[in-house]
Amino acid sequence: MKAVLPTLLGCLLLAACGGDSSDGAAPSTAAADTRPTPNQPQTPAPPPPEVLTCDRTPPNPLRNAYFGELHLHTVYSLDAVAAQLTPEGAYQFALGQPVAAPPYDAAGNSLIPPYQIDRPLDFAAITDHGEWLGERQLCEDPALDPVAYASPECQTYRQDRELGFLLFGGGWAGFGQLVQFPNLSLEEPLLLTDNEVHRPLFCGVTGEKCRAAARGPWLDIQLQAERFNQPGCFTAFNGYEYTMSPMSDNMHRNVIFVGDEVPEAPVSVYEAPDPSLLWQQLDEACTGDCDYLTIPHNSNLSNGRMFAGPDEDGYDIADKRRAEPLIEIFQVKGDSECVQAENGSPNDPLCDFEKLPATNFFEFFLGVNPIPAAPEHLNYVRHGLKEGLLIEESKGANPFQYGFIASTDSHFGLPGAVDEDNFVGHRDVPPAQGVKDDYFNNPGGLAVVWAEENTRESLFAAMQRKETYGTSGPRMQLRVFGGSTELLPEDLCQRGGRAFVETGYAAGVPMGGELHAGQGTPRFAVWATADTFPRENDRSVSVPLERVQIVKGWIEKDANGQSQAREQVYDIATGNSDWSLDDDTCQVSGDGPRQMCAVWDDPDFQADQSAFYYARVVEAPTCRWLTRQCLNAPADLDCSDPQEEWAACCEIENGNTPTRLQERAWASPIWYKQ
Template identity: 35%
Template sequence: MLRLISVAALTLTTFPALAQLRPSAEDIAALPKTYSPYVERSTRSGGFAENLLWGDTHLHTSFSMDAGMIGTALGPADAYRFARGETVTSNTGQRVRAVRPLDFLVVADHAENLGVPLLLAEGDPDLLNTEYGRRFYDLIQSGDAYGAYDLWGREGMTQFTDVIDDADINRTTWDRQIEIAEEFNEPGVFTAMLGFEWTMSGTLEDPGNLHRVVVFRDGADKVSQVLPFSLFDGQDVEQLWAYMQGYEDATGGQVLAIPHNGNVSNGKMFAIERMNGEPINADYARMRMRWEPLVETTQIKGDSEAHPFLSPEDEFADYGTWDKADIGGIIPKKPEMLPHEYTRTALQIGLQQLGEIGENPFKMGQIGSSDSHTALSTTRDENFFGKMSSGEPSPDRHKSYVIQAFGGDESLSTFEYDVLASGLAAVWARENTREAIFDAMQRKEVYATTGTRITVRLFGGWDYAEEELYRPDVVEIGYDRGVPMGGDLPPAAQGANAPVFMVGAMKDAWSGNLDRIQIIKGWVDAGGQRQERIYDVAVSDRRKIGADGRATGPVGNTVDEAEATWTNTIGAPELRAVWKDPDFDPSLPAVYYARVLEIPTPTWQAYDEKRFGIKMEAESVPRSHQERAYTSPIWYTPEG
């Protein structure tokens, strides 16, 4: 003990000046600014979104009638466990695990008779005391689950009739779903956001997918004060918005809705008529953007970014194209429907409406999500567990129906081999909480991918410089002198004659290198006509960008389709660019977003053919594809 004391004393005696090096409180207070730059980032007005979070806002479990009645046994707890990275046993008894956990998940089961499949499996006496509850139960017990599902569809959904019509049953299952979400929600680690799906699909005579996922910012204390709003409560989306307004008024909470992929809506998702047939007006446009700031551009049921008919000069437009018919396989697709189904064209229609009614009804950010009905959010092609439980891995799964045409015309049916392993919602948020993720969605600082985790940043301003691309404070520069994806360009800087965009992308470490970054521009010309143009702004492998703004050649393809393999010997792990619009007209409104393409990689169909030793005979089966990301846009509006 004495020896230790003497050593300490010697140290203090040897270095007597050390105590004088500590700055005083007055010295610190006199400093011009906080030394740590990250303090000001987090507290400044608006803040910085530093965290890229990955999630799925559209996943169904056994609580949904069109899942739980026809083979999906996994419930919300299983969905959360899988999303958090655990190994689970699938609906067909196969062990499955994600390559990486998700950061957040919205279990968005259908509001229409929510949880009834679970109560049927449990033999709930209150449900069995209803006429249709007993009929469903008897059919299922006899081995005819699809008969029970068909009965519900024909006499319930397509007639807008709640065949159960018991509020107590609705309350029981909704409370159970909320309780499970609360159990798995862990702020800062994993976010279980509360939500449901409103499932308006039209009638057999007039079909169209107008589904919305409703997402709450809040927890059980507020969300449990309401029940999900179903098709049986109202068939007009404006009735859904009224429900949302009522929720906010009653609870002080916040809620938004996300329209689904428009490609199976038969021209209705982005129509310029209200659902009651009247033309949309400024009030409608403001209301739609108040409640629906985002759109689900890509998912299992096809990709809705662009269509080759609408974008004939876009060689990448024909990706995951579903254009046979509507959600029920009833009415064949007609060319005049297409402009009102695809996000790119809808953004341009929004600019037209801005000029005609004074408001933009389609000023939407973009996300992707799965719409899987297996409780498994599997968006990786080598790990894809299908759309429905019938589409889980097996040698014959590709032959299963996803949409069996109601009218019996098999050319309008869609099969598992047509589906995409898509997509994901990428969110630039300040932290992993319900509130921060919701706020990022509201400000549209989000983007879509078709299933891989490509990192993308996009900023728009008036004076970004090429040499700033690789500075360590490049993100701060992006925010300070412009706006991120989802924003409106600020007024032009002094002397600026065209907007400048700063964009960067980094590959998914588990997927293909990057082929290119593109800026997609849409505008309305002086005659009020929609226009679009694609610019390649960064390309890999030392290719050049020609005077027309396009890469001089394709990236190539290393995919061995027979072996379902590829190599990252082409492409780039990272691409960045500062791009100035060379065709800018300050008198015309415009919208810009970035599309990032990977090099070709195998599809889930190619993996199945290799693993099962099969051959899918359908001509439409793709065996390689280019995964991609779509950012939320940045808008330019002329002053005055």
């Protein structure tokens, strides 16, 4: 994408691309004519038998772990340049049905075998961009508005979907406020305003044409959610993505609704150019039984903005705490937990995990960054948690008291496609043979929710109370309880699984909860089980656990009486293992622990220090997706002039990316408050 920068800048200056008024043909890889473009959705067909025949189990008061996806894009997203799956196809995939995945030929036929998830999900949400729903429809379907269809912007989009997305996303809402480019003099910066002047001209004076065209896909998203939502069996949430990127710094949120009462249209960055306005307008539009939460994602691309304080960013802490209980800690565009950097987490080697070589979207898409880069550690969730403690000390409330989830952010419409051994890519058109994505991306993760039953209401309530965790893909189960040394028994692990949970709830709080001064020295009980699904050695071997850790952050006074945020990582459980990995073949041997349990007291506890504690569970090493795919690279691959489809393998040879990884899970923190 670096080569498109000069063209993109020219497009932005002209507010249009495409040259003459003739319509350009789409390249064969895009299969433009086969992409669905419904204006008004038809009455949906009955749900598939896999949903209808599910046996609903009674609610479990001790709660079950439900695995799902809360960040997914289908054909309705403007930047889903290689997608053909609609929300219907995405839900079918989530239920375990095979689908036709990219790449496609000019007739829209998949060039790879039918693609299927290894196990069905328990829940999912389609989160297509609230921005550009109508623009995409008008650019795809000449019957809706011939003038819009023939516009230079739409011609550019059909000729080159990548460039078209950067034109729409870079020139208007997506890259938003005060966008400036190097070596250019713009008398008026590109500003977001309340009269929507930065929608394309074909949208109409007030954007009315694009808003009208967006109704079809927005209604279809809702209809498919209702069609596939089967309480007790599979949960389909209504949702969308709010795509705010001021100065190309990522401030995106996924908006998830509890039920079928949703706003008439998504509140996008066109209407609400900052998160405070988003919450305000959602509150106004979300009436009746409507309730929502917003989930920030990819803080690693926020260039330091995601964890700005209320004085700097202008939000009300109470509004933020109410609307935003969770944050996405991991997805296809990398890990956002922590970074081994000065003022970050220099002593935590496990922070060196799935890192992006970018700090905002300019750098991510174009390889250059005209925006001054913030210190790297400011982009990561662990910094945000520590910053929240400092803000709470001065303001009386913590704006970053987040629980954790993970998801994929797949732009192919493939919810939960997290298999390192069968990764088909996530956004760009992949080759039929060769490496499927940029070397620095990954298959993404899963959101896990502890809830009484698999229903919208139960899962949503669990998300609001933050009894959630994220994994980098595997379906590890993880439970954490916090209490005091006086109430939480030291022998909790020996009491068995049911007694562990019953006592944990009775004598403490689960992940996402709070402990308070006066309750005694904190004690934590962590129980983790490995994913038993066989992933290695041709699907014959499952992967054991390596360790369980507690990550603590706290506030203490320095010699001058100034409050400082600190952190420490404690290994609380390890096991005997003879596990080994052959990086040349990706074959594994040996074994290790299938479950770990530990009860841990904070040896450094100070009653006057506010703190957070979260558990991190780490698997034994396995091969990274790129290493696996490069096993099939040509034996004569010449990295001085590699074939394009195999060029990413040279990043391994050059030492720019690791050959192996350790999959993991992150539990929502428990907070100790003075």
